[in-house]
Amino acid sequence: MSFVSIALTLNSKTKIEWIPFPQIINLEEIAEGGFGIVYQAIWRNKKVAVKKFARSENSNTYFLNELRTHCKCCDCGCINKCYGITKDPTTEEYMLVLQFADGGNLHEYLKNNFSNITWKEKLNILQQISMGLRNIHKIDFTHRDLHSGNILHFESNLYKSFQVADLGLAQSENISNNEINGVIPYMAPEIFIGSKFSKASDVYSMGMIMWEITTGCKPFSNVEHDYKLIYEIIDGKRPKITEDTPECIAGLMIRCWDSDPGKRPSMDEIHKLLSKMKNEEFNGADQKRLELIGLKKLGPEYNEKPHSKAIYTSRSLSSYSNKFISLTKQDRQGYITREYEFDI
Known part of the structure; x- marks a missing residue:
């Protein structure tokens, strides 16, 4: 039995099927990320996304991780749907056939x-993302690579939806390895000093996505994504919360990106809190939002020019982490000295 057929037995109720490659037509490359290439194609008269993982010693692992997570989450809401798997007869590479996001990604x-x-609408987007992550956490998996490029947008005449995608790094919280991949501004500080990925580190990433939704900007886009930024994040540096952000959102955001993983809320709590928030709590926020936009103080078009070395595709960051871990405890303490104050 092949490793693919083994993966498919993980959930006897899975709706994921084997798709013969000739059934997939009109393949056209649309995106390339840190771990693979995404194509758009036609299958059964509908547009789909076909994901091929980059050739590496870990490509089979990433493929299996994503397939396994889709098998376990096949009926979960707010997670990008996987229709099946296929195999390129020329390269003999396995690929995933996924629901196509006609609206691109969240950013x-x-x-x-x-x-x-x-x-x-911002609240509605947050509710959908939190539901997807809550469902991943319910099966005791962690996403491990959460950022706005991995949240997909679907739009029809009836509704807009946002789904958590790119599950290639997702796996059980109990599984730990020495490999660190991701996007620095969205990664929890403890990961860089030797802690394993956890549900709490996903929650930190959720806090950064919350901030991005409030501002329209990617976090820390105006600085180089290197050791210096990592040190500052470990030391408590966080993005500035905008003046129009309601206190209920600002307070939750701050809890999500707390330096202590034990003080962060669970995804279940986050989803419940977001679902209970009332429109009255946002009455003055929209007026302030429009005022700030009018003053050119809010929005992606008024943000500082992005730094040429601000990198928002997932990549290996193990060398950064290893360098920091190798510092003596006393040296590390020189960086971890304070908690930043946040103005609400």
Whole structure:
């Protein structure tokens, strides 16, 4: 039995199927990330995304991780749907066939529509993302690579939806390895000093996505993503919360990116809190939002020019972590000295 067929037996109720490669037509490359290439194609008269993992010693692992997570989450809401798997007969590479996101990713949506996105809609987006992550955590998996490029946007005449995607690094919270991959601004500080990925580190990433939805900007886009930024994040540096952010959102955001993983809320608590928030709590927020946009103080078009070495594709960061871990305890303490104050 092949490793693919083994993976498919993980969930007897899975709706994921084997798709013969000739059934997939009109393949066209649309994106390349840190761990693979995504194509758009046609299958059964509908547009789909076909994901091929980059050739590496870990490519089979990433493929299996994503497939395994989709098998366990096949009926979960707010997670990108996997229709099946296929195999390129020429390269003999396995690929995933996924639901196609006609609206691109979350950051693209924010960038193109920010001025028109009300606080009510921002809350709805956060509720959907939190539901997807809560469902991943319910099966005791962690995402491990959460950022706005991995949240996909779907739009029809009836609704807008946002789904958690790119599950290639997702796996059981109990599984630990020495490999660190991701995007620095979204990664929890404890990961860089030797802690394993956890549900709490996903929650930290969720806090950064919350901030991005409030501003339309990627966190720390104006600085180089290197050792210096990592040191500052470990030391408590966080993005500045905008003046229009309601206190209920700001307070939750701060809890999510707390330096102590034990003080962060669970995804279940986050989803419940977001679901209970009332429109009255946002009454003045939209007026303030429009005022700040009018003053050119809020929105991606008014943000500082991105640094040329701000990197928002997932990549290996093990060398950064290893360098920091190798420092003596006394040297590390020189960086971890304070908690930043946040103005709400």
